[in-house]
Amino acid sequence: MPVTDPPTLVDVLIPCVDVSDERSTEASGVPGLRDRWDPVELIAHYAGAGVRRVLVDVVDTWERVGEAQRVVAGAAPLVEVMVSLHDGRVPSVEDCAKLLDAGAASVSVSTSAVDDPDTVSAIAARFGSDRLVGVVNARYRRGGQDGWTVYVDGGDEATGIDALTFGRTLRDLGCGAVIANCADREGTGRGFDHALTRALVEALSIPVIASGGARTVRDLHQGITEGGASYVLANKMLHSGAVTLDDIRRNPPPDGR
Secondary structure, eight states: OOOOOOOOGGGGEEEEEEEETTEESSOOOOTTOSOTTOHHHHHHHHHHTTOOEEEEEEOSOGGGHHHHHHHHHHHTTTSEEEEEETTTOOOOHHHHHHHHHTTOSEEEESHHHHHOHHHHHHHHHHHOGGGEEEEEEEEESGGGTSOEEEEETTTTEEEEEEHHHHHHHHHHHTOSEEEEEETTTTTTOSOOOHHHHHHHHHHOSSOEEEESOOOSHHHHHHHHHTTOOSEEEESHHHHTSSSOHHHHHTSOOGGGO
């Protein structure tokens, strides 16, 4: 029988790469890259270390979808690409098809789920729930004492919608997974908001991805053990080179996942 490597925490890791103008928004600190601004080269590095899924977060508008398509097409042979464009907006079923046809495994939605839920539902009906990932981008109410409110438009616009209510809406619109992102923890290195992740896990019957605030391997591990996430998302800790994939690989996934 063929020998297979034992599972590691890398198997449930989803690196996030921020992109604009077909380039990373910041130079990567990962050693050994020829072009530290090339998102596809960075993704190739992740893939070579065993990463299976990557979120490509394109901040450009849909008028420049061709650039996003080229990044997706370059990365798709390497990993399963989840892609977000223009703060989780998807103008139409046909526009979504442009990213899927370029090789994206799934497209993420947040703002459109508030502004144009019928289109989100139509996308799920056309392509299937496994091609659609919802994003719950939440901030604390009353300093975290009263749950979370959903923000859209890149985290700038408060909707007044409760995070758990929005998670259920995303599920009911046809999203096959949900990213639980605590915007108040992004870039802080304070670790994931396990209460937010766990609340969405318990409210929904679909996979939940923990996001926002990871700084250490321990943070990733706790996203699963304490938050109950199926996957954990990391951005700056990997992009900066502060934590290597070798560091993460040395850790088995919780519960032998």
